[in-house]
Amino acid sequence: MSFFDSVELGPPIEVFQLTKQYTEDDFPQKVNLGVGAYRTDDGKPWVLPVVRTAEKALANDDSLNKEYLPVLGLDLFSVLSTKMLLGSDSVPLAENRAFGVQVLSGTGALRVGAEFLAKRLGKTVFYFSKPTWENHRLVFLNAGFQEAREYRYWHEANRALDLEGFLEDLNNAPEGAVVILHACAHNPTGCDPTQEQWGQIAKVVKERKLFPFFDSAYQGFASGDLNKDAWAVRFFVNQGFEIFCAQSYAKNFGLYNERTGNLVVVSNNLANVAAVKSQITLIIRGNYSNPPSHGARIVAYVLSNKELNDQWGENIKTMSSRIIQMRKRLREELEALGTPGSWNHITDQIGMFSYTGLNEAQSLHMVQKHHIYMLKSGRISMCGITPNNVQYVAKSIHETLTSLPAKY
Structure with missing residues (x-):
């Protein structure tokens, strides 16, 4: 007998489950398009240079301590x-x-x-x-x-x-x-x-x-x-x-x-x-x-700090421009392959995510056959697309829509 006997197992959180599956997958061309976090052209996390600068300065400031902030913060x-x-x-x-x-x-x-x-x-x-x-x-x-x-x-x-x-x-x-x-x-x-x-x-x-x-x-x-x-x-x-x-x-x-x-x-x-x-x-x-x-x-x-603020402005331009470039590349690759459907929405959209138009069956096919981890809604994180994997992603989408045309 336990107080917790009546507790039911909750459903997994999809995006974190995808990341776990991706991490455990040993397929060499696997791609994680689920997690909403910026990645470099090499597919690596990026600590902004301006953040590194600020952290070093704060670490060397002996006037700072670990006391509580006010309830409403700094x-x-x-x-x-x-x-x-x-x-x-x-x-x-x-x-x-x-x-x-x-x-x-x-x-x-x-x-x-x-x-x-x-x-x-x-x-x-x-x-x-x-x-x-x-x-x-x-x-x-x-x-x-x-x-x-x-x-x-x-x-x-x-x-x-x-x-x-x-x-x-x-x-x-x-x-x-x-x-x-x-x-x-x-x-x-x-x-x-x-x-x-x-x-x-x-x-x-x-x-x-x-x-x-x-x-x-x-x-x-x-x-x-x-x-x-x-x-x-x-x-x-x-x-x-x-x-x-x-x-x-x-x-x-x-x-x-x-x-x-x-x-x-x-x-x-x-x-x-x-x-x-x-x-x-x-x-x-x-x-x-x-x-x-x-x-x-x-x-x-x-x-x-004006100088650091300006540097931060350059950092966010670096991130946003890389994503915009990957949108352009993905659309070009899909159109070059003659992938079913129109793909202007990829470049019309903005920000971290793209709603590809793939339905649940197609999205699951992308995960299971091509090891491209994406949400079942068809949402992908553009940050996960890099110059090294954009062709593979495009070819996988093309194969998926060719294999499952009735569901497109």
Whole structure:
């Protein structure tokens, strides 16, 4: 007899299971297109040079210690992060109506923000894109939301944004519902709305009195341009919206395991800021108490130093340009082989991921026959494609679609 006898085995997390399978596979041409982490042309993890510089400087600073940070984190980190997102000319920043809170990467920002909305504002319904990052649903439900709803996003036949379905679903949302919006480099499709389409989305969000919760995991990483990748968030703020935004430094600083993130809050009433901060403080205190300092100090050190900030800008251009180049190469290889279907969506998409259009049967075939590890949804991480394996990946996709044409 055990207290735990009634516990059922939970389903595996697909992306981590894929990585385990990849690691244990001894096939010489195996390729990991599942994990969402940057890789060099050699397929290796990359610690950004500017991060190495910052770490060495911080290690040699004897004034630093290992004392607790405040519950809301390192203030300089949050101030600089919020400014990076909203822009130096942000009106809410100038009026002290916007602030940031250091949290445990983007996931922690989503969780803290969602818990505040559910437990302090009584929000029960949230919307996420179909498809979306698989953790959105779990995080919001665990934070206290009661109902998860999808809005249409990906048009399978056109391999593009389903704007009509997107707007129709938001139009049918109950007043006050929370809607999760990807700031840029939509995960998993890599398909973002145009600026004109963002305008139409904002119009419906305002009419239906929905609360926009942005997820910004790729600022700078997507296009290499920090301002371009923050356009949607700044547009909503300039339209007068109150928002939450989850910022992550996993991708654009390569601080995957340092769990470095920022929750940005924009209010239309300065008088509410102190109360909101106090309630977020209590949520964090009852969860993980206070955040780790290492990653936040790295980011703050770089963002507060013009020379290092410029170097970081070059680092993110290196990463984004390599991914863009691999998109181009993959499309060229597929088209040269005469692979069934059109492949312009590979280069139309942006950011770390691509929705290839392969269905579940085809994706499983890629794993089982070709040892190319990808999600069953057809999503691939473009970072896993290198000059050394792009031809093999293209030939494998070609063989798969030739072998399983009826399911294409």
